[in-house]
Amino acid sequence: MTHTADTAGTAGTADPSGEPLLQVRDLTKTFPVRSGGRTRQLRALGGISFDLRRGETLGLVGESGCGKSTLARTLLMLERPDSGTVRFDGVDPFTLRGARLLQWRRRVQMVFQDPFASLNARMTAGDIVSEPWRTHKDLFPSAKERGARVRELLGLVGLRAGDEHRYPQEFSGGQRQRIGIARALALDPDVIVCDEPVSALDLSVQAQVLNLLNDLQRQLGVSYVFISHDLSVVRHVADRVMVMYLGGIVEQGGTEAVFGRALHPYSAALMSAAPSLDEAGRGRQIILEGELPSPLSPPSGCRFRTRCWKATDECAAASPEPAPDPEDGGHTAACFHPMGKEAEPVPAGRGAR
């Protein structure tokens, strides 16, 4: 996470020169779907490649249905990819079995969107936080150790002594999300996938939970994959950003590079539509025309071309590969006609406001 005026933390703990903790290459995932009396293959992910470093926050943005949750579920090994590789500390977790697989499962945990739905109302906060140890029995074998660690974890997320005996409904939304975070930390993970972790919370509470995640990252060196529809939240927390469209990554790079000068027309449109970013000087809003195509019958070539004002015949004929920005090799976009440096005219009918 990066430091901003609103966060209490310091700069992120990511080491840009270090070996990636997680390396994902060419990941593809399809789901069989019944449609029109026959089974068709829906490509939820196609050719996904990225790295995640220790202590880094990777923001994942894109419209509903673009594949964010499928990617998250694959990282948690809840989905098996059709093809491609995942390397975690050099190991492909999909090849592991038995005790080694169980061991590995500790390393990636999840914080869910809705702290109301994701906590069992019949369990105390202490039971919720210690539940993962039922599967991973070796971690804290004695009740005394478990009790001490629960109190420690609740303290780490800013809850008070005695809170372990209370039930979820006795806590506010922000406090419930703190319990969810403590539960995710119980197995001492390297990566936490945060799926819209603050979108169910009041604005004032959102900042507190984001600050907590930031503090925990500094203390523990944990990496986050941070999924959010809210671009201002992603800009606030992410070190790097990945923009997804119809199952593919259209752009990725450092947060300030991507938000400051989006290369892909889709990213430019997405970011121009975020009010707070627009006020920060992004210029005109680009309104995308047309519906999001069905992932069952995506366009040929560049998947964004049916909604892109810059599309040419070339975009229908071939699929663009990610190409680096000449001034910043870590910032890439899969586009034959990336956005220029200067503000570009958007044709009438595409609704530049």
Ligand SMILES: Nc1ncnc2c1ncn2[C@@H]1O[C@H](COP(=O)(O)OP(=O)(O)OP(=O)(O)O)[C@@H](O)[C@H]1O
């Ligand atoms: N189990 C499944 N069976 C069939 N199709 C699926 C399945 N899971 C996801 N999909 C489809 O895969 C595509 C990607 O879905 P996914 O949930 O990953 O998107 P998303 O970006 O997370 O969306 P949202 O922001 O709404 O959660 C969608 O078209 C979705 O309908």
